[in-house]
Amino acid sequence: MNNPATLRATAEDQAARFPALLARAEHLAGAVLLGAHGRRRAGVGDDFWQYRPAQQGDSRRRIDHRRSAMGDQEFVREREWQIAQSVMLWVDQGASMRFRSDPKLPEKADRARLLGLAVAILLQRGGERVGLTGTALPPRSGTPQILRLAEAFCLDDATDYAPPEHRAMIPHARAVFISDFMGDLDGVTLALTKAADRGVRGVLCHVLDPSEEAFPFTGRTIFESMGGTISHETLKANDLKSRYLERLAERKAELQRLCALTGWHYGLHHTNASAQSALLWLYSALDTRTGAAA
Template identity: 30%
Template sequence: MLTPELLHALHNLPLAARQAAEGFLAGHHLSRRRGPGMEFSQYRPYQPGDDLRQLDWRLAARSDRYYLRESEVDTSLTVHLLLDASASMNHRDDNGLTKLDYARLLLAALAYLAQQQGDAVSLSVLHPAGLVHLPARADARQLPRIYQTLQNTTGTGRFPEAARLAPLLARRQRALTVCVSDLYEEQGEIQQLLTRLRAVAGEVLVLHLMAGNELHFTYRGAVTFQDLESGQTLQLNADDQRPGYQQQLQEWLRTTAHAARRQGFDYHQLTTTEPLDGALREFLRRRQATSL
């Protein structure tokens, strides 16, 4: 099993996504959407970026025109990927990965997996400077767009204000929304966004990302902590504070999970130290349930 550290060390997001998603390409469901399936349905003209494996070379030789053989494939789901790119996602774990590093790997793998399933995929990056949004597409050029956007994303500031996220709520298309976030918020702004998205688009899968060192509080002795979003600092003795910290953290995690499920979200907690397979399985499970 490839660890997130090894995937990150590749310094090649498309390759890392493909490696991570291998072995999870299952669970197709039937639809009437055209694509590179098994049963031939019709021809359409070639467009730049199309998969050349679907080109009908015999027809091209006879007519000097390029057409793709289209079929009816197992698809018809829109997958909407959300990335929390606030500054708290810059928190670095003991394995050297930040939450944002892990989130990039995970979302790239999910995008690859969704496209292999024939799904249309969109990506929205949420940060205070504004919303970066790639509309849902199922063509061969969408994955490179998603990879490039993820690679260019940096964590900064606080979670964006509701007014900046309004375009996400304007669409009324049925979708499976997958949000990767550490769920650090001031006044429930992340939960409010996901609640509204569930109302307009359907199912929401929340992948709650924690760093291993904050989950297990691996710090020792005198430590100075800094809030990555506000810049405030706090000096304390980690050994003295560990029992109280862990108790409060577990209470917060229970409350967060309960609130998410009460709102009708699928909730899954993961850490930056674990392989991506748990989140990928959760995605496929939710995808299959959504398509029924």
């Protein structure tokens, strides 16, 4: 049975994260200009978006005669797409995400939560509905939904490696998975396969600590999982470097292969890099018009 004092301390710690995460996500989202995504797409709506040259197959009724009269070319008046889209988020809360190699660096979980909430804020401002994968928090619009997401992102998962949630995928929606993807890839494969079957396209954001990329360990080293379930001691850590880097490269290649097969985008982000640049890429990759890739 859990100790009441421990439960209270844990609850207070999680509650303390909530306002700080929300403030940082709002600040980060504010640094990204709207307009490259969200409702700024051609489609059904009342608001003017842009003029474009008429193309073969365009109905004559779509020609804007006033704009066309200004020159020798016919133009079509396009409107904004005002049908809000649904975007489902999965941010890995597993224990492995609580790793950082240096106190000056953010934990992988902290960076993942920040990016997840910031992109949700941008999507919500662009007229999208955002929520979590699964059934706990279906996509909705409005500021209260952002508060619910921030609260959900502040909860930790006790497992070492949390698999992505694949239930209740909304047909033809979009999705964002943010994780270190250090666990078994079967869960990722299942989630992306089910998403593809329902016409869901999205983005995998692979978050790593720089030490996980460089493997700077030498001599006697004890490697332990953040959840304490796995431990390995070696006297010559440097002898493991080439094998580790080879397996990491294989994992990246497998994630990229999965994304290519299912129509998703793959992006790699290190916690010592700019969160703003990662958000810009993530936001752009979600735009179905750009075909962005990392």
